[in-house]
Amino acid sequence: MNTSVEELRPEAGIVSKARLGAETALVTPPAVKKLPQKWLAVPVGACIALAIHFFIPKQEPVSPTHYYPLLLFVMLGLGLLGAALYRFFESLRKWMGQMCPILGVATMTAGMWELVTSCLGLFPLPYFPGPEGVFGSMVSDYKLLFDSTWHSLILLVSGYALGVAIALITGVTIGWFGHARYWGMPLLKVVGPIPATAWIPLAMVLSPSTLFSAIGLIALAVWFPVTMLTASGINNTRASYLDVARTLGARQTYLIFRVAIPGALPNIFIGLFMGLGTSFLTLVVAENVGVKSGLGWYVSWAQGWAEYGKVYGALIIMAAFFSTIMTLLFKVRDRVLVWQKGVIKW
Amino acid sequence: MVAVSELAIEASSLRLRSASKYFAAVDGAAVGGLALDKVSLFVAAGELVSIVGPSGCGKSTLLRLIAGLLLPTEGEVLVGDEPITAPNAERGLVFQDPNLFPWLTVRRNIEAGLVARGVLKQERGQVDEFMRLVGLEAFADAFPHHLSGGMAQRVALARAMINHPKVLLLDEPLGALDAFTRMRMQDEVLRLWRAHRTTMLLVTHDIDEAVYMSDRIVIMTPRPGRIEQIIPVKMNRPRDRSSADFLRLRSDILQTMHFAGRSLGGNGA
Numbered sequence: 001m002n003t004s005v006e007e008l009r010p011e012a013g014i015v016s017k018a019r020l021g022a023e024t025a026l027v028t029p030p031a032v033k034k035l036p037q038k039w040l041a042v043p044v045g046a047c048i049a050l051a052i053h054f055f056i057p058k059q060e061p062v063s064p065t066h067y068y069p070l071l072l073f074v075m076l077g078l079g080l081l082g083a084a085l086y087r088f089f090e091s092l093r094k095w096m097g098q099m100c101p102i103l104g105v106a107t108m109t110a111g112m113w114e115l116v117t118s119c120l121g122l123f124p125l126p127y128f129p130g131p132e133g134v135f136g137s138m139v140s141d142y143k144l145l146f147d148s149t150w151h152s153l154i155l156l157v158s159g160y161a162l163g164v165a166i167a168l169i170t171g172v173t174i175g176w177f178g179h180a181r182y183w184g185m186p187l188l189k190v191v192g193p194i195p196a197t198a199w200i201p202l203a204m205v206l207s208p209s210t211l212f213s214a215i216g217l218i219a220l221a222v223w224f225p226v227t228m229l230t231a232s233g234i235n236n237t238r239a240s241y242l243d244v245a246r247t248l249g250a251r252q253t254y255l256i257f258r259v260a261i262p263g264a265l266p267n268i269f270i271g272l273f274m275g276l277g278t279s280f281l282t283l284v285v286a287e288n289v290g291v292k293s294g295l296g297w298y299v300s301w302a303q304g305w306a307e308y309g310k311v312y313g314a315l316i317i318m319a320a321f322f323s324t325i326m327t328l329l330f331k332v333r334d335r336v337l338v339w340q341k342g343v344i345k346w
Numbered sequence: 347m348v349a350v351s352e353l354a355i356e357a358s359s360l361r362l363r364s365a366s367k368y369f370a371a372v373d374g375a376a377v378g379g380l381a382l383d384k385v386s387l388f389v390a391a392g393e394l395v396s397i398v399g400p401s402g403c404g405k406s407t408l409l410r411l412i413a414g415l416l417l418p419t420e421g422e423v424l425v426g427d428e429p430i431t432a433p434n435a436e437r438g439l440v441f442q443d444p445n446l447f448p449w450l451t452v453r454r455n456i457e458a459g460l461v462a463r464g465v466l467k468q469e470r471g472q473v474d475e476f477m478r479l480v481g482l483e484a485f486a487d488a489f490p491h492h493l494s495g496g497m498a499q500r501v502a503l504a505r506a507m508i509n510h511p512k513v514l515l516l517d518e519p520l521g522a523l524d525a526f527t528r529m530r531m532q533d534e535v536l537r538l539w540r541a542h543r544t545t546m547l548l549v550t551h552d553i554d555e556a557v558y559m560s561d562r563i564v565i566m567t568p569r570p571g572r573i574e575q576i577i578p579v580k581m582n583r584p585r586d587r588s589s590a591d592f593l594r595l596r597s598d599i600l601q602t603m604h605f606a607g608r609s610l611g612g613n614g615a
Contacts, residue, residue: 240445247413249435249509250462258461262449339449339489 039086039096041104042079046072049111052119053132059121065136068114075107129309137309138316145298149317152283152294155211156325159218160279164272167223171230171271175264176256181235188227196221196278197285210290214283221282222275229271233264266340269333276329280322295321357426358436358512358545360389360412365421366570367407381407383570384421391512394539394546396556397564398599404571405549409515412547413439425513435463438506442518444498446490452501453477453486459509476504479541480534496527500534507538514539516548520555528552532559536583553599557592558585565602575602 050072082100086093110131116122118130138145174184196217207213237260245259261268287296295318302310364384382404389395397405410416411423414433423430425437433439446455457473460466477483480500490498499519506514516535520528532555539546550556556563557579565574577599581591 238445240441240443241447243413243415243433244439244441244445244505245458245462246415246433247435247437247439247515248459248462248505254462258458259447262447265449339451339491341491 038100039083040079041100042107043076043083045104045107045111046076046079048108049114050076052111052115056115056119058118065132065139067139068110068132068135071135072107072110075103079104126306126308129312133309134312134316137307138313141310141313145314145317148293148295148298148314149321151291152287152296152321155214155287155291155294156218156279156283159215159283160222160276162215163219163222163275163279164226166219167226167271167275168230168268170223171227171268172234172256172261174227175231175234176260181231185231188224188231192224192228196224196282200286200289204290210292214286214291217286218279218282221278225274225278226268226271229267229274230264233267234260236267237263266337269337272329272333273326276326284318358391359426360387360513360545360547361422361424362387362408362411363422363424365411365418365423367404367411367416368419380570382411382418383572385571385573386421387564387573387576389545389547391545392543393562394536394548394560395562395564396548396550396560397566398550398553398556398603399566399571399574400568400603401551402571403566403568405566406517407571409439409517409547409549412513413437413515415439435459435509436511437513437515438509438511439515440499440502440506440517440519442521444490444495444502446493446498446501446505448490451487451489452482452493455490455501456504456508458505463509472508476508479507479538480504495523496531499523499531503535503538507542507544510542511544513545513547516546518549518551521551528555533584535559553596554587557595557599558587563599565599577602 050069053069053072082092082096086096114130114132117128118132170184173180174188175181199217199220200213203213203217204210207216241259241263242255245255250259283294284296284299287294288300291297295314299311299314299318302308302314362385364386365382366380366384367382368380385404385408397408399405407416411418412425412430414430414437417431430437447458450458453473456476457466457470460469460472474483477486480503482497482500482504485493485497490501493501499522503519519535520531523531535546535548536559538544548556548559560579563577563579565577566572567574577595579595581589581595585592
């Protein structure tokens with residue numbers, strides 16, 4: 001219909017942003033000169049680490065596995081390849097602009113690590129092996145590590161899914177129905193804050209198998225934060241949304257499933273993130289106590305044999321594993337909550 | 347003023363019979379006391395009536411009673427012959443805040459009424475019609491936070507109108523818009539009103555808006571809310587905002603409201 005100036009706001013914003021970009025480009029041309037250093041951060045870091053590896057004599061008697069220098073050579077190769085190709089691919093250029101400094105420093109840190117452990121022997125053995133020991137034992141024990149990761153994943157996913165499913169039902173019920181809130185809230189407030197791991201003795205008595213008790217504990221750990229935040233999100237549904245929906249002819253099911261729950265989703269996701277954090281903790285503890293598999297078990301098992309290379313290897317895998325799952329949840333959140341403005345980025 | 351058949355009055359006229367609304371003070375959170383005092387009003391089917399008055403005169407309470415979101419403490423609120431007991435799709439409500447569901451796109455917001463009544467499949471064609479009617483086809487897939495105030499309010503109007511309500515209640519729907527957008531939107535509301543012959547009740551702070559749009563203007567006094575005077579507007583539409591008649595009526599109303607502030611009691615209708 002009749003478009004006014006105010007309705008052209010998005011375009012106006014783009015124009016001003018573009019103009020801003022043009023201005024800053026005009027003011028600061030030297031930025032272009034700096035770039036080559038950034039693109040070469042990874043190869044430079046890899047070269048330093050390789051120099052440390054090959055030219056500084058070792059004190060630690062490691063069986064030479066060559067996996068660590070191989071990794072460095074791969075980094076060097078990829079770094080050089082990226083530096084050669086970034087000009088031609090826009091997405092590669094963006095990614096490298098973001099990641100090169102961090103990856104370069106990370107590679108160099110590996111070199112520093114080798115310097116203070118294997119070369120200078122500043123830390124006592126066998127507690128602090130060098131990178132060669134860690135990567136070597138990761139590769140040599142890859143079957144068991146893979147198996148452990150797989151077991152952890154299954155345990156985590158089933159416990160988390162179960163906990164979230166129950167929590168959504170209890171959370172919506174407590175948030176929406178006054179009676180459920182009256183009876184459910186005190187229970188939630190008293191029982192919820194107990195850490196899930198404190199239930200381990202009871203879980204061991206009650207459950208037929210350690211696997212079930214571990215799943216139950218993880219579910220319990222997830223259940224509390226998700227229920228709490230779902231209930232408060234539902235309870236705080238804007239009254240005017242409900243009024244509007246009712247004057248549009250909405251019945252209770254519409255009000256719950258199409259007004260209250262979508263409105264509570266930002267809250268629910270906060271609960272999901274908190275629950276994910278507590279589920280990692282519970283997973284590792286549960287694997288140590290009852291279940292004789294998984295990454296948590298692997299860490300204490302390797303420690304029992306004083307194989308600290310394997311301990312650190314498992315920790316590295318755990319870090320990658322947990323942060324991947326966290327990233328996935330953030331991706332899901334960004335997809336589901338596109339309608340929100342200004343969501344936090346992971 | 348508007349010639350209407352007996353049948354039409356049955357279906358979509360509104361009648362308040364000495365309706366009062368009393369709010370209990372809840373821990374000082376809400377202002378307690380008598381919000382509406384024995385208000386009687388008849389709105390004929392297809393009529394456009396404005397309600398003006400200072401804040402706290404119970405205008406919004408009146409609309410919420412008619413919407414069915416509140417029930418009167420005393421008296422009756424009737425649509426046709428039926429007492430209003432709960433909100434339903436026959437009486438649409440548009441607030442000053444568009445209150446669009448932020449998780450739905452423009453199209454899905456407009457569809458909401460059809461989904462809520464479970465008739466989306468049969469009446470999907472209407473969605474496009476109403477998006478065209480309010481000029482928002484290009485923004486079908488935009489989310490509400492991308493819309494300007496005027497656009498959001500048009501979506502809210504389309505969302506309320508798609509149910510073809512017999513009565514449309516407008517609670518300062520244009521109050522948050524700038525002056526120019528506001529005047530354009532007044533014409534759009536009039537266009538919708540003419541096209542659908544909906545009974546409309548418009549609460550507003552803006553005397554010009556009331557004179558420009560309505561068949562009758564109800565002036566209310568505050569605390570407790572009473573009807574001070576009902577003024578018919580006998581000008582042909584489209585009305586000229588700068589004509590002598592317009593300005594005279596405008597100053598009459600201002601004067602009435604000014605007296606209403608000072609006089610004791612008032613002459614309740």
